Every structure is written in structure tokens, then in C-alpha cells.
Amino acid sequence: MTTNTTNIHIRTKINGQSYEFLAPSYMSLLDALREIVGLTGTKEGCLDGNCGACTVNMDGRIVDSCLVLAAEMNGSEIETIEGMATSDGLHPLQKTFLEEAALQCGICTPGFLVAAKGLLDNEPKPTERRIRHWLAGNLCRCTGYDKIVKAVQKAASDN
């Protein structure tokens, strides 16, 4: 309805599945996922790239989806929290987050899981310092990070 909006034609893969849709030119990747595709596991926390609640994996890279335009999805492969568990069950990080009580309210959890997976995919045995550094772009206000770091360490040691 907004005046002078141009819609962009997008072909993309999300969690291995092909999608094709139109998105307004101003729309973020976050809003395209939540409002067009209907995947609400990716959360809005700040809309300025400082909280990490909207973290998704884009072509192997961790991005804040609130800072990426939907138009940039075209031709790319996106992985969200909804793609982490497979028909074989939960991802090891999802298991260790549950076992280690690494979530309280849970709003930051999808972002932390996607970010932590991005780390372990490339560095299976990170140090505590490395984990803390990697996750510094994701804010959690409930846990004090202790149990999150321990859950990532546990998933790494089970690798």
C-alpha cells in the first residue's frame, strides 16, 4: 500500500527448500522470512544489528537478517533455526542447550543456536575464549551466558 513500492522477484533456498516470491524493495530478509515465508523462529530484537536475535546463515556466513535486504536473498541459500533439526532428530547443539539449561526465556535461543552452529561447522573444537568471542554478537539477558558457553563446549566435545 505504501506509495511507490517496487516489488522484487526472489528465488531462494531456505533450509534446502526452493522458494519463489515477490517482496517489497524496502523489506528486510528478517521480515521476508517472518511475514512472507512464515518462518517466525527468527526473532526481531533491535532491527539495528546489535542483538543477534535475527541471526541466520546466508551462503555459509552468519548474518543479522534485519540488516540484509530481502532482495539479497535472490540466488542465495538461507539456513534458519527451523532447518537445524532434521528427520534424524535434534542437532547436537539443540540437545546440549536443553541438557545444560542454556535458555531461560528462549527469545535469543534461535540466534545463538544458528550462530553457534556456524562456529562448529568450521571449527569443531573451539576454546572457551573463541566461543565467547564468536557469540559476542548475540545478546542474552537471562543466562549470563554461562550455560550457553557450556552447552557449546559440550556439543563441541561430543563432535
Add this chain to the structure above:
Amino acid sequence: MVQVFENKTSYNVVGTRPIRHDGIDKVTGRAIYGADVKVPGLIWGEVLRSTEVHARIKSIDTSAAKKMPGVFAVMVHQDLADPGTETTRNGLQDVDREFFNIMAKDKVLYKGHVIAAVAAIDRNTAQEATRLIKVEYERLEPVRNVDEATSPNAPILIEDLIGDHLGENVANTNIATHFRHEFGDVEGGFKLADLIVDREVSLEMVHQGYIEPHNATVIWHEDDKLTVWSSTQGSFGVRDQTAKFVGVSPSQIRVNYSEIGGGFGGKTKVYLSPIAAILSKKSGGKPVKIVMDRPSVFQATGPAPGGKVKVKMGVTNNGKITAAEATIRYEAGAYPGSAVNAGAICIFGCYNIPASRIDGFDIVVNKPKSAAYRAPGSPQAAFAIETVVDEICENKGWDKIQFRLDNAAKKGTRRGDGVLLEKVGFEESLDATRNSSHWNSPLGKPDNGKLRGRGLACGYWMNGGGPSTCDLMLSDDGTVMMNEGSADIGGTRASIAMQAAEVLGLAAEDIKPSIPDTDSIGFTGTTGGSRTTFATGYAAYLAAQSMVKELKTRASILWEIDETDIEFSNGVFRSTKESELKLSIKELAEKLGVTGAPVSTTSSVNMAAGGNGYAVHICDLEIDPETGKTDVVRYTAIQDVGTAIHPSYAEGQIQGGVVQGIGWALNEEYFINDDGSMANYSFLDYRMPTSLDLPMIETIMVEVPNPNHPYGVRGVGEVPLCPPIAAVGNAINDAIGKRIYEQPIKPGRILDAISKD
């Protein structure tokens, strides 16, 4: 009436660490939070916020917004329903003037104050439409802190405010309340003292910092019934407050439960649901969703009060406190109702003081209306008292733990507000601190030129009680469906279900907890005051006891024996006379059909008081003398938790509270511009601790069971936020030999202190 229990020390389910029931949904992205709610025909709302800090509204012109294509409705304050002076049942907050906070009437009192709202076809259109609303202001001088608010010629924020100053009605004031608690001979006590230390600390406002912004989705149906989704710590609070501001009865509103992405006290009030309700009504019943943006969350919700806290304490040469005095002046924000009452209750809560006087001031300033924040009012008070106690011990060369033990609050101690304490665990927590590995390990000396220090501080929070409801329904397979009314912010489905499981002799996983809408469960108070595991847990305990009683009746029907000849333990019913007669709950559940109706039980409670929480924290930190930057290198939190129902989540509460406190001590503040507006309204500039800023947070849980709960629960979530500001401050003093009495203790202040040699 307060019931007293003989607490056990070993349990089957209590004290274990099952996977939380809602865990799978929260690690897979399936859990539905407020902003995730989708309803057919949904439209979006957006609000227009004041660009002025303090101004009279001369006019609001909404005509251009109304004409914009895609706009369904526009509203201003006059579209709300005047609630008069009634208060809601949810008494946690001073809601009387929230009516003007939700949407300004003729004055704006802070930047970000809502002035008007729009509903439109989508979020972007709604935002654009708000920009077409023209507001004419008459700018007024801002009142930026408690000193400015109480100066002789201060601009008056609320012209019709009648202050209560020690019982006198006072007009033309920014001091909404001045109250006093006093007992004993305070002046006489100070005369007995060999040393008196008198200090004032100052604090800036800080935000709760929940990651999920406020949101609301409301449908105003044609029969004047309303359906609401909102991120809240209490669905009944949303129901009652929304009803009040839109002019319907609470029973006309059904609030659906959605997951809540953090609250810490900041989601105990309503901001958006009355607005979404009126927009829905004006749009002909279309569902209206509003999601707040982060700058608005900072500028218009939350904060914990800043202000000034002055403490004077007298001690004898043999280490006994003779008297103490406090003056607490808190910023309420734009409307009355800071946490000064709780601050006054808590400030001397750790100590047994023979004579004390506490003056509390609730002061309005041109900043967002303050809200509860985790042990509201106590962390600021603890910064003052624990700094003074540290200085006394330092001055006299006393052991910091022994001095506190010699003056510790215990059963029978009179708290500053006059209340006598039940059995509490402060002495046990101090003993555990003295025996801890952290306290007994050397501080060490870094070889990198940094200055290292260790600080100790304590904290007190009374913990809450209040009303809760829990329903249990036995299924044929022997599992139990559980409905309970408490919003689950950090694992309370699990901690409540575990208490029912303990009674029933079932596994935690056999209980299936749900949090239904407000039409489908009895009244339950807001999740806050560390009350939920305590009070709703007790409701679950009683409902489970009722279920055991009913199942005994059923077994007696089945076995054709007398009910009194049946005993129940560890989930099994047995005849005390015929040993072959025994059935587990699961076996009995299959046979219920022949014994009568389905088995369901319910319990509603109204708990008189919580369990009095005590915490002792040890902080080791390093300061870079070149930059003034502080790094916390080791931190241990010792706390009397009563009984830890789910130890992992109890630890998590403690760790999370500590880290919020470290942020409060070192970084976090509302940085106020000269014009009174907040400068740092993003997570980039309002710097909360990240994982990289912190070490692991060590916890030592002391368990001194609360005699007023069957499993000894005290409430855990809030007291860990009380000691950190002072623990960090005392450690900084230990490191640099200078005390800094202003929060946050940021690099510039540390460099200034170091350079003043």
C-alpha cells in the same frame, strides 16, 4: 494464615534436573512469542511518539494521516476510556496515572511519550502514516534528576499531583511521596557509636534489557468481547489493566498466553494493548498488531529508577552496629510509583540494627515512567549500604564476613520497616562464603600492569507471595495434564510441574504443563517478586494432594475396602492390611472408568509472603590503569535458595542476575542529554554485557528451607541482582584505593579517581 511446614531434605523429583517441558519448542523456533502471532485479516498499528522531553500539547492534527490510502483508524488520548481512580487487583504497580502514560493527554513528560496511533494495512504504511500527524508543542523546561525536581523553582510536571509528605497533603510539588520508617532511639544509637560513616551514592536509570520488544495483538469483536495476545509477565494484569483503559469489564477480555522473551519486571505493565484494542474497535473489529521498536523500548518503557541513596551507620569498637539512617530519593520517571517502598524495606534487610530511620522519596522527573526491575529498588539501596559497611570494615581493619556475621539478620530480627523476620539463611550464606574456594584463594597479582581487586557485598530481597491457580487432570495413561496461570519466563513450567510430580510420585515428564488463556484458569498474579515457583508451585502441590485423596477414594471403591486402610507413597497406593492390594497411579488411571467420574482437581492459593532471599557475592576484577577499563575475572554468588527445585534453572537465575548487575555497575546508564532526552537508545550505545565481557559465574546454593513452603522454596530470581553494584564498587576500591560513589563506575570515572593522587 501462614502455614509452617517440616521440610524434608531429600526428594525424588525436587532437586533433579529434567529437560524443561517447553524446551523442544524453544530450541526449534516453534515457540510462539507475542510478535509471532498471526491472525486472519491482521492489520498493523504504530504509535506517534513525542519528540519533546517536557511540553504542553497545543494541537494534534491527524487529518492527513486519516486520508492516507491503507489507513483504517487513527486515535488520540480522548479515544481511551477514563478509568477514574479505581485500581486493578494486580497490585504490583501504581497504575492510577498509567492512563496518561499509555497516551499523553495535554502534556508530554518524556521523549518517546505516545501521543497518537494509527492502524493500517501493513507495518510500513502505519509508520508512514504516523509521520503525517502534526503536533504543535509549547516547550517547557525539563526536569532531569531528583535534585532538579526538588529545587525551589523546579518546573512542576503534574499540575494536579497532591504529594503525600509524611501524611501532609502538599500541592505544587514533584515529590509524590515522602514516607518514613523509624524504630528505636536513633540519635541515642549514634551517640553510642565509636565510628560513624555517612555516604551518599548516585545512580542513573538503567533498563531491564529484555531482548523481545513489547508487542500486542488485539481483536475487538462485534459483541464487545476482546481477544488479546501480548508479551507479558501476567496475562491477568494485561486483562485487568486493558479493561480499565478501554472501558470494558475484565470478563469481556480474554488474554491468550504467548511466550515471553524476557521481562525482569519491565513487562508487568501495559503499554500497547489498550491502544491496539481501540484501533481494532475503530477499524471495525480488525485484528491489530503493534510491535515496539528498540529505541522506543529504551525511551518509553522500563527503566529502573536512578536517584540518590544516603546511608549513615554507627558502630562500636567491638564491631556492633548501634544505629543506622537512610535517605532514599528515587526517580519515578514521569508518573509516581518508583520502587522506593521496596528499596526502603530492603536497605537494612541484611542487618540486625537496634535503631533505624529510613526516609523514602518518590520523585517525578522528565524520563520514562519507571517499572519494576528484578528486586525493584533493592540493588540501588544495596550499593549504598554495602559501600558503607565495606568502608567501616576497612577503616577498622575488621574481617568483612565476621562483621556481617556479628550483625546478621536472623529469625526475630526487626527489618527496617518493622517486620519481624522468620527463619532466614543469611548467616549460613556468610559461612558458605567464608568456606568457599574463591574467598580462600589468593587474589593474585597480574603481570600485565593491571590493578587487581576483590570485593564482597550482600543483598536482601523479601520475595513475594500472592494468588495463583493450578488445575490437574489425570489421563488414562497415568500422565497428568496441568494448567497453571503463571507466565513462564525462565523455566517455571518445569519447577511447578516438578512439585506436582513429587507429590504424585510421578516423573517430571509425566506432568504436561500448559498455560491457558485468562478465561480458562483461575486468577493468577503476575510472574514477579520471585513468587512463581513459590506460590504457583504451592498451588500445584495442593492440587496434587487433592488428587491423591481422590485416588485413594477410587482405590477403596475398586478394592471394596475402607479408605483409611489405604496408604500412598512413591506413586503407589497400598492396602495397609492386604499386601496383594497395590496399584501405581498409572495402573489405577486405567481402571478409573469403573470407579466414577474423570479425576481432576484444582487449587487456588493466596500466599501471605515469600521466603526472604539473601545473597553474598565475591568479585575479582582487573583494571587497566591506562584506559580505566574494568574486567571481571572471577565472580562467585552465594545464595540461600531455600530449596532449589530445578538446580540448573536456580543457578541460571543467579548467573543471569549477577551479569545484569555487572552491567549495571560498570556500563549501563541512561545517558541524558542537556535537553533531558536519552542519548544512547540502542544496544550499541546502551552497552549490556556480552559473552566476551565475562568469566564463568560460579554459584554456591545454600539451602535453608523456607518454613512457609512444603518444599522450602524461597524464591530465587531477584536477590542475585542486589549485591553486584557494591561488590564491583568494593573490588574497584580494593584495586585502586579509591571509592567511586557514582554508578556506573565507568572508565572515565576510574581514570579521574586514579589521577587524583
